[in-house]
Amino acid sequence: MTYPESPRSLSSSAWTIEDSEALYRVKGWGEPYFSVNAAGNLTVSPKGDRGGSLDLFELVQSLQQRNLALPLLIRFPDILEDRLDRLNACFAQAISRYNYTGHYRGVFPVKCNQQRHLLEDLVRFGQPYQFGLEAGSKPELMIALALLDSPGALLICNGYKDRDYIETAMLARQLGKTPIIVLEQVEEVSLVLEAYRNLGVKPILGVRAKLNAKGSGRWGTSAGDRAKFGLTIPEIVTAVDALKAEGLLSSLQLLHFHIGSQISDISVLKDAIQEAGQIYAQLALLGANMQYLDVGGGLGVDYDGSKTSFSASKNYNMQNYANDIVAAVKDACVQHHIAMPTLVSESGRALASHQSVLVFNILGSSEAAPITPQAAQEDEDLIIRNLYETYSTLNGENYQERYHDAEKFKDDAIAAFRLGYLSLTQRARAEQIYWACCQKIQIMIQQQGSVPDDLRSLSSALSSIYYMNLSVFQSAPDCWAIDQLFPILPIHRLHEEPSQRATLADLTCDSDGKLDRFIGQGQTKPILELHPLEPGKPYCLGMFLGGAYQEIMGNLHNLFGDTNAVHIHLTPQGYDIEHVVRGDTLGEVLSYVQYDSEAMVERIRIQAERALQAGHMTLGESQQLLQRYEESFRAYTYLSSH
Numbered sequence: 001m002t003y004p005e006s007p008r009s010l011s012s013s014a015w016t017i018e019d020s021e022a023l024y025r026v027k028g029w030g031e032p033y034f035s036v037n038a039a040g041n042l043t044v045s046p047k048g049d050r051g052g053s054l055d056l057f058e059l060v061q062s063l064q065q066r067n068l069a070l071p072l073l074i075r076f077p078d079i080l081e082d083r084l085d086r087l088n089a090c091f092a093q094a095i096s097r098y099n100y101t102g103h104y105r106g107v108f109p110v111k112c113n114q115q116r117h118l119l120e121d122l123v124r125f126g127q128p129y130q131f132g133l134e135a136g137s138k139p140e141l142m143i144a145l146a147l148l149d150s151p152g153a154l155l156i157c158n159g160y161k162d163r164d165y166i167e168t169a170m171l172a173r174q175l176g177k178t179p180i181i182v183l184e185q186v187e188e189v190s191l192v193l194e195a196y197r198n199l200g201v202k203p204i205l206g207v208r209a210k211l212n213a214k215g216s217g218r219w220g221t222s223a224g225d226r227a228k229f230g231l232t233i234p235e236i237v238t239a240v241d242a243l244k245a246e247g248l249l250s251s252l253q254l255l256h257f258h259i260g261s262q263i264s265d266i267s268v269l270k271d272a273i274q275e276a277g278q279i280y281a282q283l284a285l286l287g288a289n290m291q292y293l294d295v296g297g298g299l300g301v302d303y304d305g306s307k308t309s310f311s312a313s314k315n316y317n318m319q320n321y322a323n324d325i326v327a328a329v330k331d332a333c334v335q336h337h338i339a340m341p342t343l344v345s346e347s348g349r350a351l352a353s354h355q356s357v358l359v360f361n362i363l364g365s366s367e368a369a370p371i372t373p374q375a376a377q378e379d380e381d382l383i384i385r386n387l388y389e390t391y392s393t394l395n396g397e398n399y400q401e402r403y404h405d406a407e408k409f410k411d412d413a414i415a416a417f418r419l420g421y422l423s424l425t426q427r428a429r430a431e432q433i434y435w436a437c438c439q440k441i442q443i444m445i446q447q448q449g450s451v452p453d454d455l456r457s458l459s460s461a462l463s464s465i466y467y468m469n470l471s472v473f474q475s476a477p478d479c480w481a482i483d484q485l486f487p488i489l490p491i492h493r494l495h496e497e498p499s500q501r502a503t504l505a506d507l508t509c510d511s512d513g514k515l516d517r518f519i520g521q522g523q524t525k526p527i528l529e530l531h532p533l534e535p536g537k538p539y540c541l542g543m544f545l546g547g548a549y550q551e552i553m554g555n556l557h558n559l560f561g562d563t564n565a566v567h568i569h570l571t572p573q574g575y576d577i578e579h580v581v582r583g584d585t586l587g588e589v590l591s592y593v594q595y596d597s598e599a600m601v602e603r604i605r606i607q608a609e610r611a612l613q614a615g616h617m618t619l620g621e622s623q624q625l626l627q628r629y630e631e632s633f634r635a636y637t638y639l640s641s642h
């Protein structure tokens with residue numbers, strides 16, 4: 001098997017922005033929000049097709065002038081609004097197309113992004129649609145109760161629940177809200193009955209079913225008998241009996257299922273909805289007052305823009321998704337002559353991913369300089385002469401074979417060194433000729449446009465390393481934890497050919513803190529094409545589609561804290577900076593691990609005093625050290641670029 005090299009070979013003539021768009025697949029994952037302008041900069045169209053755009057690189061420069069250092073998370077609430085409008089429009093269209101007699105009332109799962117400004121915006125944008133929130137824990141319930149004030153919007157209460165959770169949710173009904181307590185564990189049935197007896201308030205209840213239809217991919221185990229949440233069919237029937245015995249069956253109004261996030265293949269969803277449609281109808285026939293069918297999350301994001309069932313993609317669009325849900329639920333209801341439910345979806349990833357862009361700068365790179373080894377001499381070691389022979393006879397026909405020869409001779413050299421037959425200088429010479437072979441082969445591969453499988457590791461071995469002013473653990477935790485792919489590309493110089501092939505290393509001293517898998521066409525590639533760094537000039541990359549899950553899952557590995565964040569709203573004149581959320585300072589991250597900045601300064605002061613007394617330090621040095629140390633507590637945890 002071979003995999004494609006860059007779409008164009010290195011010998012190309014003038015590079016164009018279209019070449020960059022194709023290389024980084026911008027149209028595939030970015031439309032309608034991201035594109036490249038004539039100046040070679042990435043542009044953002046926060047309102048999608050409705051016009052207006054911003055030059056991202058210029059925006060970043062002007063934010064830097066306002067003291068907002070990189071790395072910088074830029075949120076575009078307009079994109080969030082556009083995503084929400086699209087989702088609602090897709091369901092509206094499906095409902096009209098299939099003459100569906102129920103409505104759609106979606107909710108946003110708070111766990112996707114709990115950031116206050118974002119949720120406040122979301123609730124406001126959702127008002128015309130009675131769009132609600134989904135809480136998966138007690139703190140999330142508290143957020144949802146405080147923020148959600150759109151009349152008629154649903155507040156879906158999921159997750160593990162104790163008495164406090166249940167009673168709080170029940171009492172919130174008296175505020176005119178619509179909390180729906182979803183029974184996810186068998187024990188919750190008795191907790192709810194108890195709370196009902198205590199409070200005398202009738203709850204609205206839902207039940208989460210463990211479907212037989214399983215998700216696929218990473219989150220496939222979210223469904224099925226072994227799923228963490230949900231009731232099996234026998235458990236649902238038992239719960240119905242228990243509610244009936246207490247006169248609460250009319251409270252059971254919602255059926256919920258969630259077959260996992262990022263559903264890549266629509267056929268998985270079709271099965272699940274068919275099954276859920278039947279369970280819904282049967283519950284109605286058993287006498288429950290069924291009103292809502294909640295299809296959970298799972299609506300995917302096309303991270304690589306390939307429109308395939310690859311895990312980083314999806315083989316359907318939002319409209320297909322809505323159509324399939326509406327059509328299948330309608331079929332089940334018609335079959336059993338029951339009223340069509342209000343449809344609820346809990347799309348998080350699909351709503352929140354596009355709205356933020358993480359911009360970071362490259363601090364430096366380690367590039368492999370071209371090697372031209374000296375010819376081997378008669379009196380040099382045989383291994384070195386063999387290696388040089390391999391190098392000097394390499395050509396377009398034999399490079400695959402010669403590559404394996406070179407590998408063998410290099411291994412021989414290292415073995416000989418280990419046994420004391422080669423000197424350090426000789427080993428250096430052997431390794432140098434080996435790398436020269438690899439470089440020559442790499443050029444041949446590029447000229448031929450495809451890589452034989454056994455040479456695939458070569459391009460990563462020969463690639464440069466670009467050092468990012470970023471922590472993968474803080475800003476892209478899913479890349480580290482679950483091999484998630486996000487589109488990453490330079491946000492400027494896109495009219496220039498990116499002639500370097502690189503992997504990315506982060507600031508942490510953890511070897512996992514790197515990015516070496518990048519989006520391709522329904523597959524991944526081990527390197528990213530980047531531009532050579534220019535001395536004294538910034539080089540900025542953007543990571544896209546990371547607006548869901550990344551922020552809250554990020555951790556403080558090596559004590560790199562939250563990045564700076566801004567909210568940019570498009571205006572007819574340009575843009576407004578709506579909110580600035582400063583990233584963590586050193587003092588803040590240190591306090592998370594129980595350090596007190598004043599006590600730390602005091603310790604340094606005492607040590608400096610001692611060094612002064614002993615004559616190891618001058619007064620000036622001591623002053624400077626203390627000043628630096630104290631100032632650091634107020635500084636950003638990332639490297640400053642000047």
Ligand SMILES: *Cc1c(COP(=O)(O)O)cnc(C)c1O
Binds near residue numbers: 109261262346348548
């Ligand atoms: C995580 C989760 C969601 C959100 O899923 P997405 O795939 O991000 O849309 C929805 N519902 C439940 C119950 C979840 O656990």
